[in-house]
Amino acid sequence: MNVVITKIGISITNSDGVDSIQPTNGDLTSCYYRLIDNEEPEATSWLKKLGQSLAQWLRENGDYTINEDQEKLLNFPEGYFLYEYTNMNPDGTKSTDVYLFGAHKFRSPDEFAPHLKWLVSKESHSCSCVYCPVPSNSKTSKAEDDKAVELIPETNEMIEIKPDPDNIMENIPETDTKPVKVERNSSTIPTSSSRTSNSKQPVSTLSRSRMLNQIPSSEPLQHQINAGEDRPKAKYAEYRTGEIVWVSLAKTTEPDLIARVIQSNEENGISIENWPGVIYSRGKVAPEVDKVKFTVKLVVLNIDVTLRRTGLIPWKAYSPEIPDSYFSRVIMANQIDQPDGKIDENIQDYIRAVHRAHEAVQTYSPMKSFKLVESSTRIKAVQDPTEKERLADVKNYYHYEALMYGAEMIRPGDLVRLVPENQDNPEKEPEFPEFLEIRTIFKHPEKGMQLTGNILQRGELLNKTGPLKLEDYKWWISHDLNEEYTIDLEDIAGRFYLMMPHLTVRTNAHTFKKLNDRMAIIESGTDLEKSQVPVNVIPAKRTMAKLSTRIDNPSESPSSVKKQKKYIVKFQPKKRNTDKLVKKVKTETKS
Structure with a gap:
């Protein structure tokens, strides 16, 4: 249901x-x-x-x-x-x-x-x-019914399908629900396949992307690429529940918060304009985008503010300058000799908030696990023994409906930025930046978290008038339509924001944390902070750890086939550098 x-x-x-x-x-x-x-x-x-x-x-x-x-x-x-x-x-x-x-x-x-x-x-x-x-x-027909997606009845808590030692769920009540079984319709997948790879490591993606319709050779390629009816949904997903953002204090219209804004000078050496916050909820998307409102809890202050999108800034788009001396005096107060003069309490709160948020965004947390099962008909139709074995092994991998990655939540269907290959300056945007249109998120037993999907490249801006939309850019798929790539988590730079299309700062979240532990850092402080200084934490009115397990506006079932996106307006095959295929592995299927 x-x-x-x-x-x-x-x-x-x-x-x-x-x-x-x-x-x-x-x-x-x-x-x-x-x-x-x-x-x-x-x-x-x-x-x-x-x-x-x-x-x-x-x-x-x-x-x-x-x-x-x-x-x-x-x-x-x-x-x-x-x-x-x-x-x-x-x-x-x-x-x-x-x-x-x-x-x-x-x-x-x-x-x-x-x-x-x-x-x-x-x-x-x-x-x-x-x-x-x-x-x-x-x-x-019964055959069609058998291929339908079965979902477990949801409760107020998320339910694991099977015990997973690294899963994020804790203290989940036992249920009699069946495992989630997602079968792919074999009629939409080629009956035979071959896979080539320059890597000897096992491939762990499905053979065919569900983001793209199979293109019959008898029909013009360009017509098919533009034939999709789905509109990009990015404008509805700029910020999601549980994400860490910067809140512009001046736009909160709260006198007590506006009073916390300070400008850097010789006396304090620090400025406070934007405060770290966690998105608690999103207002219903109204016909006009400006009607969207977000409720955000300010870190350390535990104050809820409600404001529009223009009052928020993506975490990676802003970096405050905090002198090391301030950080040491606030976070490591018991380990150093304190100079004369007390740091203003407002500045102390701000430094603790930035520190907690910074520690939290260095972690990742998978959310809502399920099992993906290839249909027996599909597996029997595959002739290649290696490919047959790989398809059968898919059921052994935990797949996830979402992933809290650094400050952001990413989901299947999202367009995420890829770390540039072989580039000396990672902060410089390539001429044709690459993106992954996510199809699946799963955990490989040896390689850790991985994502599969299509690799797209972005070209010039075609329409420079009006509000910016995805289709205003020139996009093309940089590989054959029958191919799909597996991307290591470390190669994901972060979500793509239409409001900041040239953002190049990458996510560095290498530490696994259960979601509750991640949110505990924000609510109660880091281990370093708690061990060094007694922090008077204002009791939270709501528990963020519970709230952040929600997935806003979940898309359709992870097994369903999505239509071709309208913003892909051009097909331009491009051979990717094979030096990195240990991390980015390509799978081909042929009908």
Whole structure:
């Protein structure tokens, strides 16, 4: 089921409303739409009624225990927004109606409930709501049903499939749920394959990327590359829950926080403009990007602030200058002789916050494990013994729905920057920088965390007007469409930000930490800090370690085939330097 049951309600993890058309107001003042906030009575009423209906349905159709306090939706599915429509009548009276806009326009909770249950069910049958069309042949074969993705019922905690000594989950209650089994549809994969590699190390990627449709040789290549219908989702994923960012204190509009802003001078030698923070939650993405709001908890201060995207800065895009003497006097106070004069408490708080965040971003934490299983039909069809063995071994690797890598969360489908190859100056952007479009994230028993996917290169900016979009650049795939690369975690430089497209600072997160341990560094301080100086920590109102296990707006199941991205506008094969194929391993398949 596409739901997560938490202690305070039900979260929907599937939607058909992404990029849906939302109502707009014209020049008339007699009738207009107003976006309703989720805290308003109309929205809470809808969410409560839908939650009650869905909870009853889940009890009847799944192994779910949901109490009365949990019988409410935490949010509408992604891309669904509630509006109030106001109409001024000729007699001067005013009438209002409430509508839910998404894939369709729904007039009441009862009208939307069948569609909601269909979104949750993951079933291939048609939706029974009054708006979805009924297909001429709505029956599905058992073979198709067998290839469907099976997901374990979610609780307020994440559940491991099997004990994994390095997994991030702790104290997970035992359940009777089945292992997650993700089978790939063999009809979309070539029935035979061959693999070439300049490395003798075992290959650990699937033979074919699900990010790209197989291109028949009978159709023009350029037409196929531009034939996809998916729009890039990067603008909805600039910041995610649990990520560490810089908060512009001046944009918080909080007088107490603005008072903490100081400029560097001869007396203090340090400036404070941006404060480290952890994203606690994201507001629902509204039709306008500027409607997105983030709730961020400031490190050490444990103060929650809510602000828009423009008030946040990616962690790697800013680096404060803190004199070593200040760091030593604050963090290692018991090990050195203290000079006369006390450091201002505001500066002490800031140095501790930067220190904790810096220590946390040197770690990585995989999130939400599952097992990927190749279909037996697919394995039997492969003739190469080595390839057959590799496909069979896929089930032995733990795959992950997300990875907290340094300050950022990365997921399948993300576009991430690659560390430049054979470049003397790593801070200089190459003429054609390389990116990985992530397909899978998994842990190899010998090589550690690895990622698979397509390697893209970015060219010139084609459209220099209006808000920047991915398709405004020229993009091309730098390898054959039947190839896929395995990338070591250390070769991932970080997420790609549209607002900072030329960012070159790389992530250096080499230490594995369970997610709770990572967040404990931020909440309670580093071991060095706690052992050297008594820190008066303000008790946190919320536990960040719990909050950061959420995955915002999870994409569709990790096994599903995504369509070709529209922003790939050109195909230009480019032979990669084989000197580094020990780290970046290529797999080929041929039909």
